[in-house]
Amino acid sequence: MVVTSRQESAFIASRPIRFSMAGTMGFASFREIVEVAQAAEELDFSAFYTSDHLFGVAGARPETPLLEPWTIAAGLAAVTRRLRLGCFVAGVTYRHPAMLAKITGAIDVISDGRLELGIGAAWSREDHVAYGLPFPPLKERQERLEEAVEIIRGLWTHDRFTFRGKHYQVEDAPFEPKPVQKPHPPFLIAAVGDRGLKLTARLAQIWASVSTPAFASRCIQRLVELCRAAGRDPGELEFSQYTGLLLSDDAGEVRGKVQSRVRQLEAASRRPVNAQARNAVEGETFEDQVRASLLAGNPEEIRGAIQRYVDVGVTHIVIMTPRPFDRRLVERFRREVMAPFID
Numbered sequence: 001m002v003v004t005s006r007q008e009s010a011f012i013a014s015r016p017i018r019f020s021m022a023g024t025m026g027f028a029s030f031r032e033i034v035e036v037a038q039a040a041e042e043l044d045f046s047a048f049y050t051s052d053h054l055f056g057v058a059g060a061r062p063e064t065p066l067l068e069p070w071t072i073a074a075g076l077a078a079v080t081r082r083l084r085l086g087c088f089v090a091g092v093t094y095r096h097p098a099m100l101a102k103i104t105g106a107i108d109v110i111s112d113g114r115l116e117l118g119i120g121a122a123w124s125r126e127d128h129v130a131y132g133l134p135f136p137p138l139k140e141r142q143e144r145l146e147e148a149v150e151i152i153r154g155l156w157t158h159d160r161f162t163f164r165g166k167h168y169q170v171e172d173a174p175f176e177p178k179p180v181q182k183p184h185p186p187f188l189i190a191a192v193g194d195r196g197l198k199l200t201a202r203l204a205q206i207w208a209s210v211s212t213p214a215f216a217s218r219c220i221q222r223l224v225e226l227c228r229a230a231g232r233d234p235g236e237l238e239f240s241q242y243t244g245l246l247l248s249d250d251a252g253e254v255r256g257k258v259q260s261r262v263r264q265l266e267a268a269s270r271r272p273v274n275a276q277a278r279n280a281v282e283g284e285t286f287e288d289q290v291r292a293s294l295l296a297g298n299p300e301e302i303r304g305a306i307q308r309y310v311d312v313g314v315t316h317i318v319i320m321t322p323r324p325f326d327r328r329l330v331e332r333f334r335r336e337v338m339a340p341f342i343d
Contacts, residue, residue: 021045039330047116049116070090098168101155115185116206118188161173187203216312243295245322248298303341
């Protein structure tokens, strides 16, 4: 574990483990998504997050169904009671931050304080080009993300707010009604680079990544250092891991699917940008990296994989929504994997 002393690790150990579900790509009707969200609530998942793209990406067919994420979240707020709601994660390039503040602030009101605002610098060039949206270089997208978080937080917490940034400006802007959560709904930031980690340590309440346990450990160590340098208690920050799920007692099936993904990752690693290959430490294999994005195996094996994340400080496991949705699979996951961590 990166945080080495008992005193330093106490802030991590005191946070309860929670499990959430994320992903709405591939669901063609709101009725299907309601079924998923209500099942997640009944089975003690903490949150349900939507997907923010304009069409199918990341290997999916462009024609893959995908409803607008914040519209979904607003609808789910009316048909759930406990489940926290958000987006994993909203690309900063899709909406002006003042409009995103209004949209998400309304969802926090509709849900009576259950919003979690996931936000990131955006990465999918394809849907930007297809829909005529500017897709600036990474440095500018990072700058826009930093300004957006400042604007959203400022609007949420001030009677009137002025911000004059390089990319965004708001002038003496009123904002009513305010979100229900105080001082404001939590920000979830997905980041692994130092610039993103600095923003997370300064302003976010939840950090998320797709990383091997060793890489997550490095990020958590850095976030603890950055929080303390900023005069912030690291215990205010939750550490999350986003992953797929392959729960099966068939060792051959598991091995076959893992090896198939290994081959895909080997091919992808030759391309200039590949986040999955980046979120590992030197010497880790492609299989290590694949298993960072896929909880694969029988219940005992998956519990062991989760425990390796818990051991380095991760206390929030976000699993990709199974498609097509299989309630029996999720019930088994709740009974045989989640239970020892949350009951």
